[in-house]
Amino acid sequence: MLWNTILLSLREIKRNVMRSFLTILGIVIGVGAVITMVTIGGGATQQVKQQIASMGSNLLMVSPGKRLGPGQSSGNVPFKQADAEAIAKYISSVRAVAPVSSQSIKAIFGNQNWSTQVTGSDNQYFTVTNRSIGAGRSFSESELRAGAAVCIVGETVRKKLFGGQETLGEKIRLQKLSCEIIGILDGKGQNTMGMDQDDIVVIPLSTYQRRVAGNQDVALIQVSIQQGASTEKAQRDIGQLMRERRHLSPSDDDNFNVMDMKEIAKMLTGTTQLLTTLLSAVAAVSLLVGGIGIMNIMLVSVTERTREIGVRLAIGALEREVLMQFLVEAVVLSSFGGLIGIVLALAGSLWLAGFLRVPFIFNAGIVIVAFLFSAAVGVIFGYFPALKAARLDPIEALRYE
DSSP, X not given: OHXXXXXXXXXXXXXXXXXXXXXXXXXXXXHHHHHHHHHHXXXXXXXXXXXXXXXXXXXXXXXXXEEEETXXXXXXXXXXXXXXXXXXXXXXXXXXXXXXXEEEEEEEETTEEEEEEEEEEOTHHHHHTTOOEXXXXXXXXXXXXXXXXXXXXXXXXXXXXXXXXXXXXOEEEETTEEEEEXXXXXXXXXXXXXXXXXXXXXXXXXXXXXXXXXXXXXXXXEEEXXXXXXXXXXXXXXXXXXXXXXXXXXXXXXXXXXXXXXXXXXXXXXXXXXXXXXXXXXHHHHHHHHHHHHHHHHHHXXXXXXXXXXXXXXXXXXXXXXXXXXXXXXHHHHHHHHHHHHHHHHHHHHHHXXXXXXXXXXXXXXXXXXXXXXXXXXXXXXHHHHHHHHTOOHHHHHHOO
16 A cells, blocks of 8 residues: 555656656755765864874973963963973973974075975974975984084975975075975875965074074974873973973963863864854755745645545545555655755765865765655655645535636
């Protein structure tokens, strides 16, 4: 009986193909939009996690100044290299410590120039930030101590200044500093903030302090914690050590900030997940609109087929059979809409993931939920028209013109 009812439903849908398609369009758009938003949102969240991890494993950022809000600080008393050495010496869970200072400087080679980020640090910087040197070598101990005019460049700087030319051994000019390129970093691409991580020139910290900044200040200390060690404990220990070194009394507020990159990752992933949820909720409104469209068309169909319903009731069809016929018709319509929406959503998500350069993560759960929801829309919004058809008076229905 159910199979015959489904066949009758398919016959009615086939009889008015264009009307049926327009009826389910809201369902198609709703299901497609929800799946696309969740899929792309999941890919964006995964990309944020990967990029945060690529910035450094178990990374703590120790910056001067009391943190007031996003990007704001006060009481900016810079660190010294001895502060980084103290962290490496007294914090047992530390894997590597890199004192860092940087600024934007124009790099020049021949008739080519490129504004880039020049960073002063030591070899620990590459360990802390999970960077590897693809060609050439790292700094020698004598170069770090003497403040030698040597540098290691990122892939973007290499391409902008040299193109396809040989790079190692060449000299570039950074303001008044002429430095020899001894290494080229492997590419890392953009970070979560959209900044190019390959647009960088790394020089020894002592070279930066003497030849570029003209002072002994350290703008940032990056600390990598050993695998398996507690970053929260290390964060507290570093905070206590810095308070002692900066001679802060118990009543004084910190004039520095120790931030765990896990906090940033949690904040960014939370933001992307919230946006995904909000956009999915907006997209789900289309399912409601589609359900209203189905109910509207089913009511029209009941009116058009009043005589047919009267004949069925007159020759012995039960009310529940008529109810089932129209209910199944509504569910079939909405289910078709759900299937078409799923196919379009997966194709669109695959294209968008490539265009936006985020991972395509197939979420079977949201596909199943979206399909079941589309079928439920058919049941909910098809019930009232089906009930109206089942309750028609056979005599009045037969007399209907």
